[in-house]
Amino acid sequence: MYELLIAPFVEFEFMRRALIGAAALALGAGPVGVFLMLRRMSLTGDAMAHAILPGAAVGFLIAGLSLPAMTIGGLVAGVIVAVLSGLVTRFTALKEDASLAAFYLLSLALGVTIVSMRGSNIDLMHVLFGTVLALDDGALLLITSITSITLLTLALLYRPLVLECVDPVFLRSVSRSGTPVHLIFLALVVLNLVGGFHALGTLLAVGLMMLPAAASRFWSADITMMTVAATGIGMASGALGLLLSYHAELPAGPAIILVAGFAYLGSLFLGREGGLLWLVLPGRHLEA
Amino acid sequence: MLVKRNVVTLLMVAALASFTALPATAQERIPVVATFSILGDLVSRVGGDRIDLTTLVGPDGDGHVYSPTPADARRVAEARLVVTNGLEFEGWIDRLIASSGTDAKVIAASDSIAAIAEEEDEDDDTGHDHGHAKGHSHGHSHGHDRKDAHNHSHDHAQGRDHAGHEHGEFDPHAWQDVDNVKAYVANIRDALVEIDPEGAEAYAENAEGYLAELADLEKDIEAAVASIPEDRRKVITTHDAFAYFSRAYGLEFIAPQGVSTESEASARDVGEIIRQIRELGVRAVFVENISDPRLIERISAETGAQVGGTLYSDALSPPEGPAGTYIEMMRHNIRVLSEALAS
Numbered sequence: 001m002y003e004l005l006i007a008p009f010v011e012f013e014f015m016r017r018a019l020i021g022a023a024a025l026a027l028g029a030g031p032v033g034v035f036l037m038l039r040r041m042s043l044t045g046d047a048m049a050h051a052i053l054p055g056a057a058v059g060f061l062i063a064g065l066s067l068p069a070m071t072i073g074g075l076v077a078g079v080i081v082a083v084l085s086g087l088v089t090r091f092t093a094l095k096e097d098a099s100l101a102a103f104y105l106l107s108l109a110l111g112v113t114i115v116s117m118r119g120s121n122i123d124l125m126h127v128l129f130g131t132v133l134a135l136d137d138g139a140l141l142l143i144t145s146i147t148s149i150t151l152l153t154l155a156l157l158y159r160p161l162v163l164e165c166v167d168p169v170f171l172r173s174v175s176r177s178g179t180p181v182h183l184i185f186l187a188l189v190v191l192n193l194v195g196g197f198h199a200l201g202t203l204l205a206v207g208l209m210m211l212p213a214a215a216s217r218f219w220s221a222d223i224t225m226m227t228v229a230a231t232g233i234g235m236a237s238g239a240l241g242l243l244l245s246y247h248a249e250l251p252a253g254p255a256i257i258l259v260a261g262f263a264y265l266g267s268l269f270l271g272r273e274g275g276l277l278w279l280v281l282p283g284r285h286l287e288a
Numbered sequence: 289m290l291v292k293r294n295v296v297t298l299l300m301v302a303a304l305a306s307f308t309a310l311p312a313t314a315q316e317r318i319p320v321v322a323t324f325s326i327l328g329d330l331v332s333r334v335g336g337d338r339i340d341l342t343t344l345v346g347p348d349g350d351g352h353v354y355s356p357t358p359a360d361a362r363r364v365a366e367a368r369l370v371v372t373n374g375l376e377f378e379g380w381i382d383r384l385i386a387s388s389g390t391d392a393k394v395i396a397a398s399d400s401i402a403a404i405a406e407e408e409d410e411d412d413d414t415g416h417d418h419g420h421a422k423g424h425s426h427g428h429s430h431g432h433d434r435k436d437a438h439n440h441s442h443d444h445a446q447g448r449d450h451a452g453h454e455h456g457e458f459d460p461h462a463w464q465d466v467d468n469v470k471a472y473v474a475n476i477r478d479a480l481v482e483i484d485p486e487g488a489e490a491y492a493e494n495a496e497g498y499l500a501e502l503a504d505l506e507k508d509i510e511a512a513v514a515s516i517p518e519d520r521r522k523v524i525t526t527h528d529a530f531a532y533f534s535r536a537y538g539l540e541f542i543a544p545q546g547v548s549t550e551s552e553a554s555a556r557d558v559g560e561i562i563r564q565i566r567e568l569g570v571r572a573v574f575v576e577n578i579s580d581p582r583l584i585e586r587i588s589a590e591t592g593a594q595v596g597g598t599l600y601s602d603a604l605s606p607p608e609g610p611a612g613t614y615i616e617m618m619r620h621n622i623r624v625l626s627e628a629l630a631s
Contacts, residue, residue, distance in 0.1 A: 012559050013590045065582060126582075133558050134582035136589070245555035252555050 022238025028147035030230035033213030047104035051081035053111030078190035130201030207257035218271020324351035377460030403458035464533035529601035572628035
């Protein structure tokens with residue numbers, strides 16, 4: 001048991017770093033994912049993750065695989081796409097999902113083109129899939145800082161955020177905080193994706209955000225419990241994914257997301273809240 | 289059939305032409321395509337001014353995985369000679385040649401070298417010892433007519449769905465052994481002579497001069513390796529492209545990834561490599577120009593092994609860089625290696 005679960009982390013520092021990185025990511029991205037899901041913006045997260053790519057690619061173009069350059073580039077690009085798609089939605093007939101889809105396809109193509117301008121396809125793979133096994137001090141500091149900012153901000157904005165999830169009309173009637181809260185929330189999404197991007201790459205960064213959140217929905221109807229469950233599932237996925245990568249010789253990033261994916265599938269069947277298994281079994285508690 | 293008198297006239301004309309008509313031949317330079325930068329350097333050394341060379345994958349580019357552009361297809365279509373490495377290094381080239389509809393002569397420069405078989409199992413605990421004699425004599429199977437050799441590789445590409453994403457049964461990085469490059473040069477020279485018999489003399493002369501440089505290079509590499517204490521001849525590098533170098537000169541290269549650059553390293557791979565560094569007492573870790581530098585720095589931070597510098601394996605650097613030509617590349621590599629290992 002020790003050999004299986006603990007020894008890899010004791011023996012290798014890179015495993016410990018990857019574990020801490022994944023856990024920190026799950027801590028910040030889990031709650032953000034829950035709010036995204038509750039606001040029916042799950043695909044927004046995906047679109048934003050792709051939107052980061054061209055920015056990170058410009059950073060890569062200027063400075064190579066440099067942490068600050070790619071971080072700043074990703075942040076700027078993410079914010080630009082969020083704002084642009086918001087503007088398009090507000091001022092044209094196009095719905096937000098359509099404009100996001102348009103922008104994310106544009107960004108993906110642009111990002112791949114920019115990376116290819118300077119580097120080889122291998123560099124592109126590094127940017128698309130990240131390197132959770134190669135987290136240095138800078139990357140870890142960045143990820144943990146982003147998580148701290150995320151948790152503090154969520155704590156401050158918790159009430160308006162929850163209100164906007166369950167009853168946006170009521171929130172609008174009692175307060176004007178709706179729009180700024182929404183913008184700050186989008187900024188948190190971008191921040192967490194940029195953090196996740198360093199560990200998991202642009203394509204998979206959104207995985208630790210949405211999969212645990214979707215899974216948590218099957219375990220509780222309470223938002224607070226959902227965020228706790230999502231965080232727990234994300235952290236467990238990180239640890240198990242790393243162990244899977246270690247023992248089964250799989251690429252680390254995809255292994256983590258795969259475990260999170262299986263957690264979702266498991267929850268889908270077994271979850272207490274609307275899991276498929278409970279739908280099939282006769283619900284005795286519903287009898288009068 | 290030429291009558292004797294015609295031969296004499298021809299010779300006179302040729303002699304005359306060499307004085308007066310040189311610009312005319314220079315105008316009609318022979319379009320030649322080489323697949324990647326190292327090969328491009330070799331071809332340009334042999335072809336000299338008589339050829340108009342296009343290199344598809346430029347400096348620092350990865351020849352394993354490459355998406356040809358329409359412009360590439362046009363250049364291949366216009367070419368009279370296409371020089372590939374062979375050994376299924378460029379999985380994309382067969383499709384490019386087929387789709388361009390070119391009638392150019394296609395050669396594999398690695399024809400008739402002793403290729404090293406690809407290691408199937410990357411999981412041996414003793415480290416990846418490429419020094420052992422796994423070399424199959426590849427010569428006789430490829431010794432037949434070159435046209436056949438080309439068709440043969442065609443069949444291969446059709447047989448595997450992932451052409452361009454996998455290597456075949458042999459390690460294609462044969463240019464890491466200078467001896468093989470001598471064979472490359474001979475193959476390139478013969479092919480050029482075949483499509484441009486008039487330049488035979490020039491090609492032979494160029495090749496001869498270059499082969500002499502290669503011989504010097506080989507001597508220097510051997511001397512440099514000899515000056516490194518035997519128990520220190522172990523190197524960690526990201527990319528397993530040095531099997532031929534290892535076999536020829538006796539340095540051991542250990543890599544966290546397989547021969548191809550595509551598979552992402554798993555946690556197990558990285559763990560294994562760190563264990564190997566600790567157990568074998570490896571002193572130097574090298575970053576290559578086309579693999580993830582962050583991963584190798586992490587490994588080095590964890591083990592205290594020195595990050596030695598950059599080795600060039602699959603691609604040249606830009607001309608102003610440290611490895612602008614094949615010879616500069618090999619000299620750069622051996623200098624970096626001996627500095628890191630001898631200190």
